[in-house]
Amino acid sequence: MTRWRYAAATDIGLVRQTNQDALFADDRLAIIADGMGGHAAGEVAAAMSINLVREGFRESQSVEGLVEAIQGANAAVLDNARDNPEHFGMGTTIIAIGLTYDLEDMVVPTLVHVGDSRAYQLRDGALRQLSEDHSVAEEWVRMGRLTPEEAAVHPRRHQLTRGVGVEDTIAIDVTSINAVAGDRLLLCSDGLSNELDGDTLARLASAPNGLEMAVESLVSAAKVAGGRDNISVILIEFDEVNVSAAPIHRTMSTAPPPVVTNARPAVARRRRHLTWRMLASALILLGVIGGGVAVIHWYAYSTYYLASDGTTIVVYQGQPSGVLWYRPMMVADTGLPVTRLRPADQRALAATIAEPSLSAAKSYAKYLNKAWHLSRTPPTTTTTLTSSATTTTTLHVAPTTTTTAKKG
Numbered sequence: 001m002t003r004w005r006y007a008a009a010t011d012i013g014l015v016r017q018t019n020q021d022a023l024f025a026d027d028r029l030a031i032i033a034d035g036m037g038g039h040a041a042g043e044v045a046a047a048m049s050i051n052l053v054r055e056g057f058r059e060s061q062s063v064e065g066l067v068e069a070i071q072g073a074n075a076a077v078l079d080n081a082r083d084n085p086e087h088f089g090m091g092t093t094i095i096a097i098g099l100t101y102d103l104e105d106m107v108v109p110t111l112v113h114v115g116d117s118r119a120y121q122l123r124d125g126a127l128r129q130l131s132e133d134h135s136v137a138e139e140w141v142r143m144g145r146l147t148p149e150e151a152a153v154h155p156r157r158h159q160l161t162r163g164v165g166v167e168d169t170i171a172i173d174v175t176s177i178n179a180v181a182g183d184r185l186l187l188c189s190d191g192l193s194n195e196l197d198g199d200t201l202a203r204l205a206s207a208p209n210g211l212e213m214a215v216e217s218l219v220s221a222a223k224v225a226g227g228r229d230n231i232s233v234i235l236i237e238f239d240e241v242n243v244s245a246a247p248i249h250r251t252m253s254t255a256p257p258p259v260v261t262n263a264r265p266a267v268a269r270r271r272r273h274l275t276w277r278m279l280a281s282a283l284i285l286l287g288v289i290g291g292g293v294a295v296i297h298w299y300a301y302s303t304y305y306l307a308s309d310g311t312t313i314v315v316y317q318g319q320p321s322g323v324l325w326y327r328p329m330m331v332a333d334t335g336l337p338v339t340r341l342r343p344a345d346q347r348a349l350a351a352t353i354a355e356p357s358l359s360a361a362k363s364y365a366k367y368l369n370k371a372w373h374l375s376r377t378p379p380t381t382t383t384t385l386t387s388s389a390t391t392t393t394t395l396h397v398a399p400t401t402t403t404t405a406k407k408g
Protein backbone atom coordinates (compact mmCIF):
# COMPACT_ATOMS: atom_id res chain seq x y z
CA MET A 1 0.00 0.00 0.00
CA THR A 2 1.28 3.43 -0.99
CA ARG A 3 1.64 5.81 1.90
CA TRP A 4 3.29 9.12 2.44
CA ARG A 5 4.26 11.41 5.28
CA TYR A 6 4.03 15.13 4.93
CA ALA A 7 4.67 18.57 6.44
CA ALA A 8 3.08 21.83 5.40
CA ALA A 9 3.28 25.53 6.18
CA THR A 10 1.97 28.79 4.83
CA ASP A 11 3.35 32.21 5.72
CA ILE A 12 2.24 35.73 4.92
CA GLY A 13 5.80 36.77 3.98
CA LEU A 14 7.37 40.12 4.71
CA VAL A 15 5.57 42.51 2.31
CA ARG A 16 1.95 41.46 1.83
CA GLN A 17 -0.61 42.48 4.43
CA THR A 18 -2.77 39.41 3.91
CA ASN A 19 -2.19 35.78 3.06
CA GLN A 20 -4.17 34.82 -0.04
CA ASP A 21 -2.57 31.38 -0.25
CA ALA A 22 -4.43 28.39 1.18
CA LEU A 23 -3.43 24.77 1.55
CA PHE A 24 -4.66 21.40 2.68
CA ALA A 25 -2.85 18.13 3.25
CA ASP A 26 -3.69 14.70 4.62
CA ASP A 27 -2.55 11.14 3.98
CA ARG A 28 -4.05 10.95 0.46
CA LEU A 29 -4.31 14.50 -0.83
CA ALA A 30 -2.22 17.69 -0.83
CA ILE A 31 -3.43 21.01 -2.30
CA ILE A 32 -2.07 24.55 -2.56
CA ALA A 33 -4.13 27.47 -3.93
CA ASP A 34 -2.66 30.95 -4.50
CA GLY A 35 -5.62 33.33 -4.59
CA MET A 36 -5.79 36.66 -6.40
CA GLY A 37 -8.25 39.49 -6.12
CA GLY A 38 -8.84 42.43 -3.82
CA HIS A 39 -11.38 42.89 -1.00
CA ALA A 40 -10.80 39.38 0.35
CA ALA A 41 -11.68 37.89 -3.04
CA GLY A 42 -8.35 36.07 -3.35
CA GLU A 43 -8.91 34.26 -0.05
CA VAL A 44 -12.48 33.44 -1.08
CA ALA A 45 -11.38 31.94 -4.38
CA ALA A 46 -8.54 29.97 -2.80
CA ALA A 47 -10.64 28.64 0.11
CA MET A 48 -13.61 27.73 -2.12
CA SER A 49 -11.33 25.85 -4.48
CA ILE A 50 -9.53 23.96 -1.72
CA ASN A 51 -12.85 22.89 -0.16
CA LEU A 52 -14.43 21.82 -3.44
CA VAL A 53 -11.38 19.81 -4.47
CA ARG A 54 -11.33 18.11 -1.07
CA GLU A 55 -15.03 17.24 -1.35
CA GLY A 56 -14.70 16.07 -4.95
CA PHE A 57 -11.74 13.85 -4.13
CA ARG A 58 -13.54 12.39 -1.12
CA GLU A 59 -16.41 11.32 -3.41
CA SER A 60 -14.19 9.99 -6.19
CA GLN A 61 -10.55 9.14 -5.53
CA SER A 62 -9.70 9.01 -9.21
CA VAL A 63 -8.13 11.20 -11.87
CA GLU A 64 -11.63 12.08 -13.07
CA GLY A 65 -12.62 12.96 -9.52
CA LEU A 66 -9.73 15.43 -9.23
CA VAL A 67 -10.31 16.99 -12.65
CA GLU A 68 -14.07 17.33 -12.18
CA ALA A 69 -13.51 18.84 -8.75
CA ILE A 70 -11.30 21.58 -10.25
CA GLN A 71 -13.85 22.18 -13.00
CA GLY A 72 -16.51 22.50 -10.29
CA ALA A 73 -14.32 24.93 -8.37
CA ASN A 74 -13.86 27.00 -11.52
CA ALA A 75 -17.63 27.26 -12.05
CA ALA A 76 -18.25 28.05 -8.38
CA VAL A 77 -15.65 30.85 -8.29
CA LEU A 78 -17.08 32.37 -11.48
CA ASP A 79 -20.65 32.19 -10.11
CA ASN A 80 -19.58 33.77 -6.83
CA ALA A 81 -17.84 36.63 -8.67
CA ARG A 82 -20.94 37.25 -10.81
CA ASP A 83 -23.19 37.33 -7.75
CA ASN A 84 -20.84 39.51 -5.69
CA PRO A 85 -19.48 42.57 -7.52
CA GLU A 86 -16.83 43.06 -4.85
CA HIS A 87 -15.39 39.69 -5.90
CA PHE A 88 -15.16 40.62 -9.58
CA GLY A 89 -11.89 39.43 -11.09
CA MET A 90 -11.01 37.01 -8.31
CA GLY A 91 -9.32 33.74 -9.12
CA THR A 92 -6.73 31.32 -7.88
CA THR A 93 -4.06 28.93 -8.94
CA ILE A 94 -4.43 25.35 -7.80
CA ILE A 95 -1.99 22.49 -7.58
CA ALA A 96 -2.84 19.14 -6.01
CA ILE A 97 -1.39 15.67 -5.67
CA GLY A 98 -3.76 12.85 -4.80
CA LEU A 99 -3.30 9.12 -4.38
CA THR A 100 -5.84 8.07 -6.99
CA TYR A 101 -7.10 4.60 -7.87
CA ASP A 102 -6.88 3.48 -11.47
CA LEU A 103 -9.24 1.02 -13.20
CA GLU A 104 -7.36 -1.93 -11.69
CA ASP A 105 -7.59 -0.43 -8.22
CA MET A 106 -3.90 0.35 -8.19
CA VAL A 107 -2.82 3.52 -6.42
CA VAL A 108 -1.22 6.18 -8.62
CA PRO A 109 0.11 9.51 -7.35
CA THR A 110 -1.55 12.06 -9.67
CA LEU A 111 -0.65 15.72 -10.08
CA VAL A 112 -3.26 18.21 -11.31
CA HIS A 113 -2.59 21.90 -11.69
CA VAL A 114 -3.64 25.24 -13.17
CA GLY A 115 -1.55 28.41 -12.81
CA ASP A 116 1.99 29.04 -11.63
CA SER A 117 2.15 27.18 -8.32
CA ARG A 118 4.69 24.39 -8.70
CA ALA A 119 5.41 20.74 -7.99
CA TYR A 120 8.91 19.25 -7.80
CA GLN A 121 10.16 15.72 -7.33
CA LEU A 122 13.31 15.06 -5.31
CA ARG A 123 15.31 11.86 -5.61
CA ASP A 124 18.79 11.38 -4.19
CA GLY A 125 19.14 15.13 -3.76
CA ALA A 126 18.27 15.94 -7.40
CA LEU A 127 15.31 18.24 -8.12
CA ARG A 128 12.97 17.87 -11.11
CA GLN A 129 10.12 20.27 -11.83
CA LEU A 130 6.94 18.31 -12.58
CA SER A 131 4.65 21.21 -13.47
CA GLU A 132 4.81 23.84 -16.19
CA ASP A 133 3.95 27.40 -15.18
CA HIS A 134 0.86 28.77 -16.93
CA SER A 135 2.28 32.29 -17.12
CA VAL A 136 2.96 34.53 -20.10
CA ALA A 137 6.73 34.53 -19.59
CA GLU A 138 6.97 30.74 -19.19
CA GLU A 139 4.75 30.15 -22.22
CA TRP A 140 7.17 32.35 -24.17
CA VAL A 141 10.08 30.24 -22.90
CA ARG A 142 8.35 27.11 -24.22
CA MET A 143 7.81 28.92 -27.55
CA GLY A 144 11.49 29.86 -27.69
CA ARG A 145 10.85 33.60 -27.42
CA LEU A 146 12.59 33.95 -24.05
CA THR A 147 15.37 32.12 -22.26
CA PRO A 148 14.63 30.82 -18.73
CA GLU A 149 16.99 33.50 -17.40
CA GLU A 150 15.09 36.25 -19.24
CA ALA A 151 11.76 34.84 -18.03
CA ALA A 152 12.91 34.92 -14.40
CA VAL A 153 13.06 38.73 -14.47
CA HIS A 154 10.49 39.43 -17.19
CA PRO A 155 7.74 41.90 -16.16
CA ARG A 156 5.06 39.47 -17.37
CA ARG A 157 6.34 36.49 -15.38
CA HIS A 158 3.43 36.90 -12.93
CA GLN A 159 0.70 37.21 -15.57
CA LEU A 160 -1.22 33.96 -15.67
CA THR A 161 -2.44 32.40 -18.88
CA ARG A 162 -4.67 30.00 -16.94
CA GLY A 163 -6.37 30.18 -13.57
CA VAL A 164 -9.37 28.92 -11.62
CA GLY A 165 -12.22 31.45 -11.97
CA VAL A 166 -10.81 33.26 -15.00
CA GLU A 167 -12.88 31.81 -17.86
CA ASP A 168 -15.83 29.43 -18.21
CA THR A 169 -13.62 26.73 -19.64
CA ILE A 170 -10.47 25.64 -17.89
CA ALA A 171 -7.54 23.54 -19.04
CA ILE A 172 -6.06 21.36 -16.31
CA ASP A 173 -2.66 19.68 -16.55
CA VAL A 174 -2.77 16.09 -15.25
CA THR A 175 0.43 14.12 -14.59
CA SER A 176 0.93 10.64 -13.17
CA ILE A 177 3.97 10.55 -10.94
CA ASN A 178 6.36 7.65 -11.05
CA ALA A 179 7.54 7.57 -7.46
CA VAL A 180 9.64 5.15 -5.43
CA ALA A 181 10.02 4.87 -1.70
CA GLY A 182 12.18 7.66 -0.38
CA ASP A 183 11.14 10.15 -3.08
CA ARG A 184 10.00 13.53 -1.90
CA LEU A 185 7.46 15.79 -3.59
CA LEU A 186 7.49 19.53 -3.02
CA LEU A 187 4.39 21.63 -3.69
CA CYS A 188 4.72 25.40 -3.38
CA SER A 189 3.25 28.74 -4.33
CA ASP A 190 5.32 31.21 -6.33
CA GLY A 191 6.24 33.02 -3.11
CA LEU A 192 8.75 30.18 -2.60
CA SER A 193 9.88 29.42 -6.15
CA ASN A 194 10.39 33.10 -7.05
CA GLU A 195 12.68 33.66 -4.07
CA LEU A 196 14.85 30.52 -4.15
CA ASP A 197 16.79 29.02 -7.05
CA GLY A 198 16.68 25.33 -7.93
CA ASP A 199 19.88 24.44 -6.10
CA THR A 200 18.65 26.00 -2.87
CA LEU A 201 15.26 24.31 -3.18
CA ALA A 202 16.94 20.95 -3.76
CA ARG A 203 19.33 21.33 -0.84
CA LEU A 204 16.74 22.49 1.70
CA ALA A 205 13.95 20.15 0.58
CA SER A 206 16.30 17.12 0.67
CA ALA A 207 17.62 17.86 4.13
CA PRO A 208 17.62 14.65 6.20
CA ASN A 209 16.45 16.21 9.45
CA GLY A 210 12.78 15.52 8.88
CA LEU A 211 10.04 17.01 6.76
CA GLU A 212 8.90 19.60 9.27
CA MET A 213 12.36 21.13 9.63
CA ALA A 214 12.82 21.10 5.86
CA VAL A 215 9.56 23.01 5.40
CA GLU A 216 10.49 25.52 8.05
CA SER A 217 13.93 26.09 6.49
CA LEU A 218 12.34 26.59 3.05
CA VAL A 219 9.92 29.22 4.37
CA SER A 220 12.67 30.94 6.37
CA ALA A 221 15.00 31.04 3.36
CA ALA A 222 12.28 32.56 1.16
CA LYS A 223 11.76 35.30 3.75
CA VAL A 224 15.48 35.94 4.02
CA ALA A 225 15.57 36.25 0.22
CA GLY A 226 12.88 38.94 0.32
CA GLY A 227 9.59 37.35 1.29
CA ARG A 228 7.79 39.53 -1.26
CA ASP A 229 4.78 37.21 -1.62
CA ASN A 230 2.85 34.74 0.48
CA ILE A 231 4.83 31.51 0.90
CA SER A 232 3.18 28.07 0.96
CA VAL A 233 4.97 24.73 1.06
CA ILE A 234 3.90 21.09 1.30
CA LEU A 235 6.67 18.48 1.45
CA ILE A 236 5.72 14.83 1.00
CA GLU A 237 7.90 11.76 1.43
CA PHE A 238 6.84 8.36 0.14
CA ASP A 239 7.43 5.65 2.73
CA GLU A 240 7.62 2.01 1.72
CA VAL A 241 6.67 0.96 5.27
CA ASN A 242 2.95 0.58 5.85
CA VAL A 243 2.47 3.14 8.61
CA SER A 244 -0.30 5.59 9.22
CA ALA A 245 0.54 9.10 8.16
CA ALA A 246 0.00 11.85 10.65
CA PRO A 247 0.24 15.58 10.16
CA ILE A 248 3.57 16.93 11.27
CA HIS A 249 2.84 20.58 10.81
CA ARG A 250 0.07 22.52 9.19
CA THR A 251 -0.78 26.21 9.17
CA MET A 252 -4.03 27.25 7.54
CA SER A 253 -4.66 30.84 6.53
CA THR A 254 -7.02 32.74 8.79
CA ALA A 255 -6.10 36.17 7.51
CA PRO A 256 -8.32 39.21 8.12
CA PRO A 257 -9.89 41.01 5.14
CA PRO A 258 -7.17 42.53 3.02
CA VAL A 259 -6.55 46.26 2.70
CA VAL A 260 -4.41 46.13 -0.41
CA THR A 261 -5.21 44.88 -3.87
CA ASN A 262 -3.15 42.16 -5.41
CA ALA A 263 -1.96 43.32 -8.82
CA ARG A 264 -2.77 40.04 -10.49
CA PRO A 265 -6.60 40.23 -10.79
CA ALA A 266 -6.21 42.78 -13.55
CA VAL A 267 -4.79 39.98 -15.63
CA ALA A 268 -8.03 38.05 -15.39
CA ARG A 269 -10.06 41.10 -16.37
CA ARG A 270 -7.75 41.87 -19.24
CA ARG A 271 -7.99 38.31 -20.47
CA ARG A 272 -11.78 38.45 -20.44
CA HIS A 273 -11.82 41.80 -22.24
CA LEU A 274 -9.25 40.49 -24.67
CA THR A 275 -11.55 37.58 -25.50
CA TRP A 276 -14.46 39.92 -26.23
CA ARG A 277 -12.28 42.23 -28.29
CA MET A 278 -10.99 39.30 -30.29
CA LEU A 279 -14.54 38.05 -30.88
CA ALA A 280 -15.69 41.53 -31.99
CA SER A 281 -12.68 41.91 -34.29
CA ALA A 282 -13.36 38.50 -35.82
CA LEU A 283 -17.02 39.42 -36.45
CA ILE A 284 -16.05 42.74 -38.07
CA LEU A 285 -13.47 40.99 -40.24
CA LEU A 286 -16.05 38.40 -41.30
CA GLY A 287 -18.50 41.22 -42.10
CA VAL A 288 -15.93 43.03 -44.25
CA ILE A 289 -15.04 39.84 -46.11
CA GLY A 290 -18.72 38.93 -46.56
CA GLY A 291 -19.53 42.45 -47.78
CA GLY A 292 -16.64 42.35 -50.25
CA VAL A 293 -17.78 39.00 -51.65
CA ALA A 294 -21.36 40.33 -51.97
CA VAL A 295 -20.20 43.42 -53.90
CA ILE A 296 -18.07 41.31 -56.25
CA HIS A 297 -20.99 38.91 -56.78
CA TRP A 298 -23.35 41.81 -57.53
CA TYR A 299 -20.91 43.38 -59.99
CA ALA A 300 -20.16 40.06 -61.69
CA TYR A 301 -23.85 39.43 -62.47
CA SER A 302 -25.10 43.01 -62.83
CA THR A 303 -25.00 43.00 -66.65
CA TYR A 304 -26.77 41.10 -69.46
CA TYR A 305 -25.46 40.83 -72.97
CA LEU A 306 -26.48 39.37 -76.28
CA ALA A 307 -24.34 36.75 -77.97
CA SER A 308 -24.56 34.16 -80.69
CA ASP A 309 -24.57 30.48 -79.86
CA GLY A 310 -23.84 29.74 -83.52
CA THR A 311 -27.41 29.75 -84.79
CA THR A 312 -29.58 31.89 -82.51
CA ILE A 313 -29.25 34.98 -80.38
CA VAL A 314 -28.92 34.12 -76.68
CA VAL A 315 -28.75 36.26 -73.54
CA TYR A 316 -25.93 35.88 -71.02
CA GLN A 317 -25.87 37.27 -67.48
CA GLY A 318 -22.48 38.42 -66.24
CA GLN A 319 -19.41 40.26 -67.42
CA PRO A 320 -18.30 38.91 -70.84
CA SER A 321 -14.77 38.18 -69.62
CA GLY A 322 -15.90 37.01 -66.16
CA VAL A 323 -14.92 38.37 -62.71
CA LEU A 324 -12.61 36.26 -60.54
CA TRP A 325 -14.36 32.89 -60.18
CA TYR A 326 -17.73 34.19 -61.47
CA ARG A 327 -18.25 33.18 -65.11
CA PRO A 328 -21.13 34.49 -67.29
CA MET A 329 -24.10 32.13 -67.60
CA MET A 330 -26.69 31.78 -70.37
CA VAL A 331 -30.13 32.78 -69.05
CA ALA A 332 -32.30 32.93 -72.23
CA ASP A 333 -32.41 31.81 -75.85
CA THR A 334 -34.40 34.30 -77.95
CA GLY A 335 -34.84 31.79 -80.78
CA LEU A 336 -34.03 34.54 -83.28
CA PRO A 337 -31.61 33.35 -86.01
CA VAL A 338 -28.32 35.18 -86.13
CA THR A 339 -28.56 35.18 -89.93
CA ARG A 340 -31.57 37.47 -89.67
CA LEU A 341 -29.49 40.43 -88.52
CA ARG A 342 -28.08 43.12 -90.69
CA PRO A 343 -24.31 42.75 -91.24
CA ALA A 344 -23.55 45.75 -89.01
CA ASP A 345 -25.70 44.27 -86.20
CA GLN A 346 -23.96 40.92 -86.59
CA ARG A 347 -20.62 42.69 -86.10
CA ALA A 348 -22.02 44.49 -83.04
CA LEU A 349 -23.29 41.16 -81.68
CA ALA A 350 -19.82 39.69 -82.06
CA ALA A 351 -18.34 42.65 -80.16
CA THR A 352 -20.89 42.58 -77.25
CA ILE A 353 -24.27 44.21 -76.93
CA ALA A 354 -24.78 44.89 -73.23
CA GLU A 355 -28.14 45.66 -71.61
CA PRO A 356 -29.05 46.46 -68.00
CA SER A 357 -31.73 43.77 -67.63
CA LEU A 358 -32.93 40.50 -69.09
CA SER A 359 -36.12 42.05 -70.50
CA ALA A 360 -34.13 44.87 -72.10
CA ALA A 361 -31.80 42.34 -73.70
CA LYS A 362 -34.74 40.32 -75.11
CA SER A 363 -36.41 43.49 -76.39
CA TYR A 364 -33.25 44.61 -78.10
CA ALA A 365 -32.87 41.24 -79.79
CA LYS A 366 -36.44 41.55 -81.15
CA TYR A 367 -35.68 45.06 -82.25
CA LEU A 368 -32.59 43.95 -84.18
CA ASN A 369 -34.59 41.21 -85.86
CA LYS A 370 -37.36 43.63 -86.77
CA ALA A 371 -34.78 46.07 -88.15
CA TRP A 372 -33.54 43.29 -90.41
CA HIS A 373 -37.11 42.73 -91.71
CA LEU A 374 -37.59 46.44 -92.33
CA SER A 375 -34.29 46.65 -94.17
CA ARG A 376 -35.76 44.19 -96.65
CA THR A 377 -39.14 46.00 -97.18
CA PRO A 378 -39.76 48.20 -100.29
CA PRO A 379 -38.60 51.82 -99.76
CA THR A 380 -42.06 53.40 -99.70
CA THR A 381 -43.02 53.80 -96.01
CA THR A 382 -41.77 55.35 -92.80
CA THR A 383 -42.03 53.24 -89.66
CA THR A 384 -41.29 54.02 -86.05
CA LEU A 385 -40.06 51.18 -83.84
CA THR A 386 -40.36 51.20 -80.09
CA SER A 387 -38.57 48.94 -77.68
CA SER A 388 -38.06 49.04 -73.97
CA ALA A 389 -34.31 49.27 -73.85
CA THR A 390 -32.52 52.36 -72.64
CA THR A 391 -30.44 53.58 -75.54
CA THR A 392 -31.53 55.45 -78.66
CA THR A 393 -30.48 54.24 -82.06
CA THR A 394 -31.29 55.73 -85.45
CA LEU A 395 -31.48 53.28 -88.31
CA HIS A 396 -30.94 54.33 -91.90
CA VAL A 397 -32.85 51.62 -93.69
CA ALA A 398 -32.82 52.63 -97.31
CA PRO A 399 -31.67 55.56 -99.40
CA THR A 400 -35.18 56.96 -99.80
CA THR A 401 -36.86 55.89 -96.54
CA THR A 402 -35.99 56.81 -92.92
CA THR A 403 -36.91 54.44 -90.11
CA THR A 404 -36.45 55.62 -86.54
CA ALA A 405 -36.11 53.18 -83.67
CA LYS A 406 -37.01 54.92 -80.43
CA LYS A 407 -35.98 53.11 -77.28
CA GLY A 408 -37.13 54.50 -74.09
Ligand code: MG
Pocket residue numbers: 034189190191229230
Ligand atom coordinates in the same frame (compact mmCIF):
# COMPACT_ATOMS: atom_id res chain seq x y z
MG1 MG B 1 1.79 34.02 -5.01
